[in-house]
Amino acid sequence: MNYILFDGPSRNSLLPFTFTRPVADIRVGILTIREKWEAYLEYTTTTITEEYLSEKYPMVEMDENVMINASYLPNLELVEMIKNLKENQAIFKEENVIAFFTKEAQDDIDFENYEAIEFNEDIIEIANTWDIFSKNREAIQEDFALLTKGRTSQPIPASNNIIGAENIFIEEGATLEFATLNAGKGPIYIGKNAEIMEGAIIRGPLALCEYSVIKLGAKVYGPTTVGPYSKIGGEVNNAVLFGYSNKGHDGYLGNSVIGEWCNLGADTNTSNLKNNYAEIRLWDYLTEGFAKTGHQFCGLMMGDHSKCGINTMFNTGTVIGVSANIFGSGFPRNFIPSFSWGGHRGFTTYLTKKAFEVATIVMERRKLEFTSQDKAILEHVFEETKKYRRE
Numbered sequence: 001m002n003y004i005l006f007d008g009p010s011r012n013s014l015l016p017f018t019f020t021r022p023v024a025d026i027r028v029g030i031l032t033i034r035e036k037w038e039a040y041l042e043y044t045t046t047t048i049t050e051e052y053l054s055e056k057y058p059m060v061e062m063d064e065n066v067m068i069n070a071s072y073l074p075n076l077e078l079v080e081m082i083k084n085l086k087e088n089q090a091i092f093k094e095e096n097v098i099a100f101f102t103k104e105a106q107d108d109i110d111f112e113n114y115e116a117i118e119f120n121e122d123i124i125e126i127a128n129t130w131d132i133f134s135k136n137r138e139a140i141q142e143d144f145a146l147l148t149k150g151r152t153s154q155p156i157p158a159s160n161n162i163i164g165a166e167n168i169f170i171e172e173g174a175t176l177e178f179a180t181l182n183a184g185k186g187p188i189y190i191g192k193n194a195e196i197m198e199g200a201i202i203r204g205p206l207a208l209c210e211y212s213v214i215k216l217g218a219k220v221y222g223p224t225t226v227g228p229y230s231k232i233g234g235e236v237n238n239a240v241l242f243g244y245s246n247k248g249h250d251g252y253l254g255n256s257v258i259g260e261w262c263n264l265g266a267d268t269n270t271s272n273l274k275n276n277y278a279e280i281r282l283w284d285y286l287t288e289g290f291a292k293t294g295h296q297f298c299g300l301m302m303g304d305h306s307k308c309g310i311n312t313m314f315n316t317g318t319v320i321g322v323s324a325n326i327f328g329s330g331f332p333r334n335f336i337p338s339f340s341w342g343g344h345r346g347f348t349t350y351l352t353k354k355a356f357e358v359a360t361i362v363m364e365r366r367k368l369e370f371t372s373q374d375k376a377i378l379e380h381v382f383e384e385t386k387k388y389r390r391e
Helices: 033-041 076-083 136-148 352-365 372-384
Strands: 002-006 045-048 065-069 089-093 096-102 115-118 161-163 168-170 180-182 188-190 201-203 206-208 219-221 224-226 235-243 252-260 281-284 289-292 300-302 318-320 340-343 346-349
Touching: 002 033, 033 045, 033 076, 033 136, 076 089, 076 096, 136 168, 136 188, 136 206, 136 224, 352 372
Parallel strands: 002 045, 002 065, 089 115, 161 180, 168 188, 180 201, 188 206, 201 219, 206 224, 219 235, 224 235, 235 252, 252 300, 300 318
Antiparallel strands: 065 096, 089 096, 281 289, 340 346
C-alpha cells in the first residue's frame, strides 16, 4: 500500500514551523511525525503539502493510496484500522478525517461518498504550536516504548547518579559521566553519539537525539526534546528543539519550541508566565491576531534559521518567524515577523542575500549544503510574510 501524509487543516495553526516543512516533519517526542508513522506502518511515506515545499517534499501517488492526516500521531489501534481500510472508507475522529483509502485524484474527494469509520480511542493530535511542548510528555513516552521494545540499552557508566535506571535507554556511542539522571518521573532516551557532560542534572522525560549535547552543569526538566545535532546549557524546562539548534549557555528556556538552525545567545531568557498569571495568547497566522492558548505557561516559538544575541529577553508568548535576527537590550515585541532584523527599538528587513550567506555558513559547519531548494523555500517565505514587516 502507498501511504501519503497530508498537512490537513492545522497547517496554518502550526506556523511558523510549517513555513519550512510539512506537518509530517515536525518533531514531537523523540521522532518526527513522519518517522513515527513509518515505524508503525513499516513503509516509507510521501507528502501532500504546500506547492512551494513540494520539490523538497514530493508526493508519490499510485493507483491505490491511503491518505493520513499528519496532525495525528500513530498508535497501534489506529494503525491496525488504517491497514485494514478498503476503497472509499475513511476514519474520522469526531468530525475530523484521520485517514482514507482512495483511487481518485485528490481534487475529486467527496467524503459524502465514503463509509465513515469512527475512531473512539485516545489519540494525540498536534493542532497548534503549543501542542508540541504541552503534549511532549506523552509523545516521548510512546516513542520510548516504540524504540526500545525488545532491545537492550548500553550500560550506564558507574560515575553517574541514577534514579529509575530501568527507564533509561542509551544508544551506541553515547557518552555520559558524573551526571544526575532521574527517570522516576519519565523515561530518558539518549541517542547515538549524544553526550551529557559532567554536572548536568536531568529529570525525565527527556529525548536527547543523535549527536546532541547537554553541556556542563545544565539543569533540564522534562518533558524536553533536544533534536539531532543540537546543544543545550543553562536551565531548560519542557522545551522542544527540532534539530541543528543551540542554546549552549546559561539562561532560561521554558515551555517553548525552537525550529532548526536556530541559535540563542548567551544568557538569553524566555518568560513563560505572565506577572498576573493570566492565560497566554500567541500570534495566530490564520486570524492575524493573538489567540488564546488555554495555557498559563507558554514561552517562545522560534521558526527555522532565527537567532538572537547575548542577553536577549523574550516576553511570555513570543512568536518569531523564519530567519529573524534579534539583538539589543529590552523586550522586543511578542510577534516578530520572518526576516526581521533588530530588537525592542524597532526592526528593519533582514535581506535574503545576507540571510542566505549565514545559512550557507551555518549548514557547512554541519557538513550540509544550503541547497537551491532551501533557497527557493526561504524566498517564498520572504515574499509571503512581507505584509507583516514594516518596510
